[in-house]
Amino acid sequence: MVEIEIDEDACVGCGSCVDDCPNDVYQMNEEKWKTEVVKVEDCMACLSCHEICPAQAMEHRDIHVAKRLYIDRKVNDVLDKII
Amino acid sequence: MDMEIEEIRGTFRPELIPKETGGDIEDYEEALHVLMKFVGSMSSALEQVSGRGANAIVYQAGKRMGHDAAKMMEKTDNLEQAMKEMGEVLGVEFYFEMWKPSDQEGYTIEKGNETVVKLLFMDCVVRQTLRRTGLPQKGPLCYLLYGYMVGAVEEVMSIKGKLDIDHVxxxxxxxxxxxKWGGK
Structure with a gap:
């Protein structure tokens, strides 16, 4: 079962995830003006919300993480040395 | 950046083919990345030259792959069974599962002479290629999967199908x- 955690301190309340999610997993909490998870059972872990969130305020747990063979390990090695 | 290319010298004996591939995992990785870049730039060039015709070309290529991949599969007229079999065949490169919203009872929906099922593609070589080359999703390369599924469904169920992209x-x-039942 997917678990989604929203970091309320990080969430800027832009509502991008609410608009982007095709399954209405999120809605805006109008009192706090932050995103909240309302239908986690419909989350298909496409992670569009991660891509669109400007604050990187969410974390998905217990999902199938797709292979990312496109990542160049040599570039990663160089980045590791710089960062 | 200086790059040292190590030349491999040795004896070539036909009986060693294909056991000796002449490379390690890093060579495979490099080859994969070159292929991804090549396919990505071919896709954008196709789109530039042929416009929307690019989709049809890639669709046709995918359809052939689908037909070939599904040739060995057992024929069935049960959609859920066909999806399970296709999942096993297409498994590694295009790992998918049937998906339904929580308030829907079964995976399939009957609409007149049509049956509809939602498929969630999790691992996808096409998506990885697009991300490697910085191309947007839903472009011509995504039609490869469209063709692939349609080709495989045609092969297994001997009927016509279509695949629409809901969300990427x-x-x-x-x-x-x-x-589409009866739509041969």
Missing amino acids: GPNACLKTLTI
């Missing part, structure tokens, strides 16, 4: 497969 994401894409 960096980790999974949701598509709707529609089967």
